[in-house]
Amino acid sequence: AGESGTKEVEMPRYMVERSFPNGLEIPTTTDGLKACLGVVDNNASEQVTWVRSFVTQDHGKTFCIYDGPSPEAIRRAAGLSQLPVDSISEISVLDPYFYVGAAS
16 A cells, blocks of 8 residues: 555556657757657656567667557557557566476
8 A cells, every 4th residue: 555545556557669760869968868858758648658679670660668548548658759550569577586486
C-alpha cells in the first residue's frame, strides 16, 4: 500500500521498436536534453514512462522499454512526440541467473 493507503498498480512493460530511415541523432547539448524531456513530458500525459532505449550502431533503429497502461497509450504518447512506432510487444523479464539460484 502506498502512503495514501491505496495499493499501487504495476504497469505492464512493453518493447517499442522504431525505425529512423535518416538515423536518430540526439546531441549531447541543451537541445538534446530539451528533446528528451519533451518526450518524457508527453509520455506522462498518457501515464507512460520511458525506461530505457537501445540504439543500433547505424542509429537506424531503436528498441525502447516503456511502462504504460496499454499499447494505445504508448502510441498516443509517441504521436505527441512525433516518434515512429513499428511494433509494440508486451514483455516480461527473463533472467538467466534466476535459474542458477533455483537449481541449487
